[in-house]
Amino acid sequence: MVFEKIAQLxxxxxDMDVKEVTKETSFEDxxxxxxxxxxxxxxxxxxxKINLETGDDxxxxxxxxxxxxTKTGA
Amino acid sequence: MKTHLCELLGIRYPIxxxxxxxxxxxxxxxxxxxxxxxxxxxxxxxxADYVRAEIxxxxxxxxxxxGVNIMLISPVVDEIVELVIAEKVPVVTTGAGLPNKYVPxxxxxxxxxxxxxxxxGMAKMVERAGADAVIAEGGEAGGHIGDLNTMALVPxxxxxxxxxxxxxxxxxxxxxxxxxxxxxxxxVQMGTRFLxxxxxxxxxxxxxxxxAAKDIDTITTGKRLGHPVRALKTPFTRAFLKNxxxxxxxxxxxxxxxxxxxxxxxxEGDEKGGCFxxxxxxxxxxxxxxxxxxxxxxxxxxxxxxxxxxxxVK
Ligand SMILES: Cc1cc2nc3c(=O)[nH]c(=O)nc-3n(C[C@H](O)[C@H](O)[C@H](O)COP(=O)(O)O)c2cc1C
Numbered sequence: 001m002v003f004e005k006i007a008q009l010x011x012x013x014x015d016m017d018v019k020e021v022t023k024e025t026s027f028e029d030x031x032x033x034x035x036x037x038x039x040x041x042x043x044x045x046x047x048x049k050i051n052l053e054t055g056d057d058x059x060x061x062x063x064x065x066x067x068x069x070t071k072t073g074a
Numbered sequence: 075m076k077t078h079l080c081e082l083l084g085i086r087y088p089i090x091x092x093x094x095x096x097x098x099x100x101x102x103x104x105x106x107x108x109x110x111x112x113x114x115x116x117x118x119x120x121x122a123d124y125v126r127a128e129i130x131x132x133x134x135x136x137x138x139x140x141g142v143n144i145m146l147i148s149p150v151v152d153e154i155v156e157l158v159i160a161e162k163v164p165v166v167t168t169g170a171g172l173p174n175k176y177v178p179x180x181x182x183x184x185x186x187x188x189x190x191x192x193x194x195g196m197a198k199m200v201e202r203a204g205a206d207a208v209i210a211e212g213g214e215a216g217g218h219i220g221d222l223n224t225m226a227l228v229p230x231x232x233x234x235x236x237x238x239x240x241x242x243x244x245x246x247x248x249x250x251x252x253x254x255x256x257x258x259x260x261x262v263q264m265g266t267r268f269l270x271x272x273x274x275x276x277x278x279x280x281x282x283x284x285x286a287a288k289d290i291d292t293i294t295t296g297k298r299l300g301h302p303v304r305a306l307k308t309p310f311t312r313a314f315l316k317n318x319x320x321x322x323x324x325x326x327x328x329x330x331x332x333x334x335x336x337x338x339x340x341x342e343g344d345e346k347g348g349c350f351x352x353x354x355x356x357x358x359x360x361x362x363x364x365x366x367x368x369x370x371x372x373x374x375x376x377x378x379x380x381x382x383x384x385x386x387v388k
Contacts, residue, residue, distance in 0.1 A: 028300075033300060034171070035192065035193040035195060035196065035220065035221075038172070038193065038195040038196055038199060039193075039195050041199075042195055042198070042199070051202075053174050053175065053203070
């Protein structure tokens, strides 16, 4: 569930098909820079009602999923 | 002129001298602080011992407030954070990322924290983390830059956060200061203009090149590497751009080509291998002057302009 939601938010951020997003997809491959990643992080915070307090050391969609899972205890 | 920034930082002029790697040492920062602005020592990638020595040198020259700029991608960033806390540095500015994980300990030590931001998202993030103000830096600036320009960025950041906003990028005189106050800023951070301060210890050729530079004399390199840098057009930056356009050149090779280039410009004035970082305002920088005079001139000019501005609305 966490992955699906995050994949959708990431796909929205760069106008790509959600089917193309995997855990291995890196932000660099998607041409998302650090400022874009902050926007994605803020969208995720809103969706999951959590605070991530990060944005810098995230490289892939999988990193985001792991972070959200630790925060939500999912 | 007295703004919220003067009160927040305990300074006379609402002017911060930007932290500039290899450039902003104790001599420059002390002159700016003693002259009524906020002088900043750049920690860049330097070891903690160097930064501690600069702090001590500055304190020997002035008891006015000053700051340290922490580059968040420095390999020794944790040590620098510990150092500024131990030294009770009054102000910290941060560059190259989100400082959020360091903000609580800096705040607990009584340090005023001003992160440099280049988007509304970044500004909101640092506001939530407890920053005291933000420095909104537009892409006109010298050094590592973001995409948005000051004119569009500053008012959007003013709308996005409740914190005081300091504008940076492209501001080199009183017109720039007055203009960004109209956009909602409470002060400015200048880098390029201070490069030609008398107390700035960069190589004389660097200063000459800034003074000679016109409006169109800067370019942005490093876009392919994801961290664009604005610097003067020189044999080095032209060669960098050429390499950047060469698909045979790997990112690692490009990084290696650019490494150490700012130091070569600052210390050796080396035009072939040096990267003379400078902002688009370099064409406004006309002479070598004491830092105090730079700030007094800037504020006086801004005051005159702001007083005269009512004539437009009669
Ligand atoms: C030579 C040079 C080095 C810089 N190094 C840093 C740095 O280490 N950390 C940082 O946060 N900003 C750095 N900057 C940005 C300045 O602090 C400042 O925000 C910028 O110069 C403002 O724009 P202006 O050049 O148009 O005045 C540097 C700028 C220059 C010109």
